[in-house]
Amino acid sequence: MNPIEHIAQQFAAQNYKLTSQREAIVQVLLDNEKDHLSVEEVYMIVKHSYPHLGLATVYRTLELLTELHIVEKMNFGDGVARYDLRGDEQAHMHHHLICNVCGKLEEIKDDWLVDLESRLEREYGFTVTDHRLDFKGSYNSCKSTGCKKDKECKAVS
Amino acid sequence: MNPIEHIAQQFAAQNYKLTSQREAIVQVLLDNEKDHLSVEEVYMIVKHSYPHLGLATVYRTLELLTELHIVEKMNFGDGVARYDLRGDEQAHMHHHLICNVCGKLEEIKDDWLVDLESRLEREYGFTVTDHRLDFKGSYNSCKSTGCKKDKECKAVS
DNA sequence: TGCTTATTTCGTAACGATTACTAATTATCA
């Protein structure tokens, strides 16, 4: 089953319709899976395939996708909400490196925290459903080569 | 040296003055060290000791305290910035538990991530200067007793 | 002490992201 079909099923399961507008927005997220797009960015991109789509619809759709746990809403302190598609299995394996020099945001998928989470269960009586782990710092290569000019670097702040 | 004096030194070291308004704001933070106050909350509290203090001054002062690394600015997804005094040594030992049931926010000080951070250094060539680790989930006691009525629980969202 | 200059504060206007609202459009289904 391709990703769109899978998402369509998740919509149907909760009695929501995957309209053409919503599908266009989801497609933008799929096409930019590596990024953490803001509403405005999604809006600009989706306009290419769906010129008449309204900004409020992007807000509403991303909110709905968040409720359905198809995307994760995040905030990196730059004043705008950012959204990230997330596979069901990745909830506990999704971390970030944020470079102070170039602003690049790298996503890391690893199961670093499972031990900690079972420890929270034991020692704090706290059952973890989700977590967030961001590291701020700098790539050693950035510090030496002045990576600010690198076009690959996309600042988030 | 008491905390206010220590902070006064940090101000002086960067050629800023610890005015009476700034001192009143810092005192509010010291008095509520366990909480993560928003600007509006600081504003409401500081009015008791300094009725004429303006909202913009609270914004400016908290911004300045952030620059001086005396407080940490955080965002828990409830649409407002929150601020937390932080000791110099705590940068890498400062995590959160956020309860989905009652909204309580618990602060945990532990050195859980030092191993991970040295691993990032080795495997990613990334030097960590700061991190953020939030766990969302629920206290087992909350789930069973309906902790929403507990006055200790302070919602953040 | 007085004068000058820089810093800080105050109140409010402006800004930008987000939400709310109304009318229009589209889908559902009896």
Place this chain on the structure above:
DNA sequence: TGATAATTAGTAATCGTTACGAAATAAGCA
């Protein structure tokens, strides 16, 4: 088809935050 519900578009309103100009306060110096 016709009635009802869901969705969208466009825009006004809201809310947290920032910017701005004028007034107040502090610092430097003759």
